[in-house]
Structures are given as structure tokens and as C-alpha cells.
Amino acid sequence: MAVQEPIEKAAPAPLTGSAGHRLSVEDGDWALAGDLLWNGDSDQATPRQCVIVRGKRIASVCSIEEAVDLGLPVEHYPGCTVMPGLIDAHVHMEFSEHFPLHDQPELSAAQLHQAMAERAMRMLRSGITTARDLGGRNYAALGLRDAIRKGECLGPRLLCAGQPLTVPRGHCHQWGGEAGSLEEALAVVDRQVENRVDWIKVMATGGMRTPGTNVEEAAFSVHDLKEVVGRATAKSLAVAAHAHGAQGVVHAVQAGCRTVEHCTWIAKAGQWGCVDAATVEAMARQGIAVAPTAHANWRSKPMGHRNYTRMCSALQQLRAAGIQLLASSDAGAIPGLPHDALHAGIQVLAEMARMTPVEALKAATSASAAVLGLEAECGRLMPRLSADFLVVAGNPTEDLGALGRPALVVAEGRRVEPLAPPPPWPKVARQSRARA
DSSP: OOOOOOOOOOOOOEEEOTTSOEEEOOTTOEEEEEEEEOOSSSSSOEESEEEEEETTEEEEEEEHHHHHHTTOOEEEEEEEEEEEOEEEEEEOTTSOTTSOTTOOOOOOHHHHHHHHHHHHHHHHHTTEEEEEEOOOSSSHHHHHHHHHHHTSSOOOEEEEOOSOBBOTTOTTGGGSOBOSSHHHHHHHHHHHHHTTOSEEEEEOBOOTTSTTOOTTSBSSOHHHHHHHHHHHHHTTOEEEEEEEEHHHHHHHHHHTOSEEEEEEEEBTTTBSOOOOHHHHHHHHHHTOEEEOOOOGGGGGOTTOHHHHHHHHHHHHHHHHTTOOBOOOOOBTTSTTOOTTOHHHHHHHHHHHHTOOHHHHHHHTTHHHHHHTTOTTTSSSOOTTSBOOEEEEESOTTTOGGGGGOEEEEEETTEEEOOSSOOOSOOEEEOOOOOOO
């Protein structure tokens, strides 16, 4: 791992950064740059810009020259780009990719926490600094979330949904969220609130990995889903709807769910991509986002060539309608898919939806943060936001493959050794001579 040289102390001095804000350099501030910087908002990367970090926050994004003139050594990573940390909008921390979803080994609470902590660390080292966990059996992911927040272990910032709401014997009923009536459904929502979840998850259709469920049928009526969304909204929580079947997508949109997960539009005896144009228009009008869970393993087209092609068409229709697509892997629910493979999934999503590299990057950073309610915390390189960023070899705004070449990961101002070997150690730009 590239190691920062000791920072030379500088007297506090005012700075007006390139964003127009003022600050004073303080003891412990440090600065880092690549050849390029992409801030999460722009359509292209900018040369000779650096990030100044103060504690867990970004103090400034300014030119290298401004930082050097203030007396801050600036680590420079040649051939690299500094960019915001990645966000995976759909994971399951509780489950291992080495076993089928509903055939996981029985672990003690301590063993499960350790296994989840190891997965979280792998994710962080791959550049994932935030993730949304969309369900498990026993609120274990919430314990991991809290441990990460307290600094007891390292991992991405987590948003957690707890037990998903499902119908009796419905998708993932094994996790404890079954409800056979509206009254029971609202009780499931209330139970999640009591356990301090960040999102509510509802299984609006059956699932491919739960035997006996029908992915094409809507599991809940529009009326009941609206009641669930209303109860969640009253508790300041948004709802994520798992929906493979086209009818389930329609119901989730009519009920006002914030995000639709998978959104594969399955109908007509297993045919993917049976898109309903009126529902797409409603999604765009309501600002509903889609987490399609287009992951790295889809390169092999496990759904078959025809369904893969139809799913590509569906994603392209959503993109053309202005619907925000989110980088999302479903790691933990997919056997053989590591939790740290989001970077490859972003490339798959871009190829399938015909997104530009910058669009795909935003789907994994700033746009995702906005949908998840974290725009004031992460997703961009801006003053006062969390110091979550990557240094990657190459220019990801032109080549998404750069995401698989992290040279350094920083999470809340803390350096983390990347999974991949870094490029050569950085050079350090020091204070220039005083001007005459």
C-alpha cells in the first residue's frame, strides 16, 4: 500500500478553494491528488485538482498549487484518478456467496458477525464505501451497521432493511417477515421500525431462489402496498420493492415505492423484459429509481441469450425515459458472486443499458446517494461531505475498467489497503518557494 509521508505542519491560513469556499489549514490536514479528479457531478475529470481531508470530512477540493502554497504536502498518484467511493444499492451482508441463499450454514451470532465483517472489509478494499442491505433473517446486518458506525470494525457505511415483508410462503418467508393480512403486514413494518431499520423492503412478487413462489404474480394488492408505503412514510422510511414479475412492478409503482429492485418485467411464461410503457412513464413522473441488480455474473447470460437481450432492451427503455438506474449487485443472494465484484457489475450495467461511463459512474456514486437519501453525506467530492474516495489507475470517465484497479481507498478519512496491487508509490508535491 502506498504510504503517506509525514505531513509538515503549517500555520493556519485562509484558503478560497476552486469551489469558492474559505478554510484554514489545520494540524492533521492532508492532501491527495491524481493526474485527474472526478467529483461525482461533472461530465469529465479535471486535471491538477486535489482533495484536502480533515478528520472524517473533506475540507476542500482545490488546485494542487493552492494546497502546496498553503504548506500542505500533496501526495500525487501519477496515471490515476481520484473519485468518490462506490455505492452498492442492493446487497445481503448476512449471506455467503459460497452457498445457496436458503441453504446457508448455521453459525453462532459471533461467527456470523465475523463472517459479515470479513465481507464488509473485502467490499471496502474493493472501493465500496456505502451499501444498502436489503434483507436478512435476524437483524444481524443492523448489528454490523452499528459496529461500523462505532468504529469497531471497518466496512462500508450501511443502510439496512431488516426482515422483508412477504406473503405466507412467499419469497424469503424463511426470514421472518410473513404476513397473511394487511394488519399483519403493517405489524411487520412496525417491527422493522422498532429494530431501527433504514429502509422497508417488500417482496412484491415471488423470487427465483425461493421454491414454490411465482415471480410473475403480484404478491400484494395495490391497496395493501399503498398502506404499507403510507405506514413507512409516516416513520420517515422509504420502501424498496422486490419485483421480478411485470404485474408486481406495476403494483409497486402505483403504490409509490421509492425503488424497484430487479425490475425484470417477467411475464408470458418466463419471458423477461415485458415492459409496460404506461408504468415506465409513471416511474419517470414519480421519480422512482430502479436497482436492476445487473451483476458481474451476467456476463455469462445465465438467464439465456433471449432473456438477456430482452433485459438489455428494458434497461435501455428505462434509461431513455429518464429513470435513474442504480449500481446494485444482489451480492449474498447470488451463489458465486463475491460481495466485492461491484466494479465489474457497473461495467455490465453500462453495457446492457448503453450508459456512458460517466452515467454509470453516477449510478454508483452521486445519483445513488441522492436516491438513498445520502446526498448530504457521500457520493461526491465536496467540502463537508464524508471523506469517502478512491484513487484508481486510469481514467474511469473514459474506461470503467479503471474501477477494478484501485490504488487507494479512503473511508471517512481513513486509509484502507486496496484488494488490487497499487501502482508505484505516490510522489509528494511540497511547498513552493516564496514569491518575490
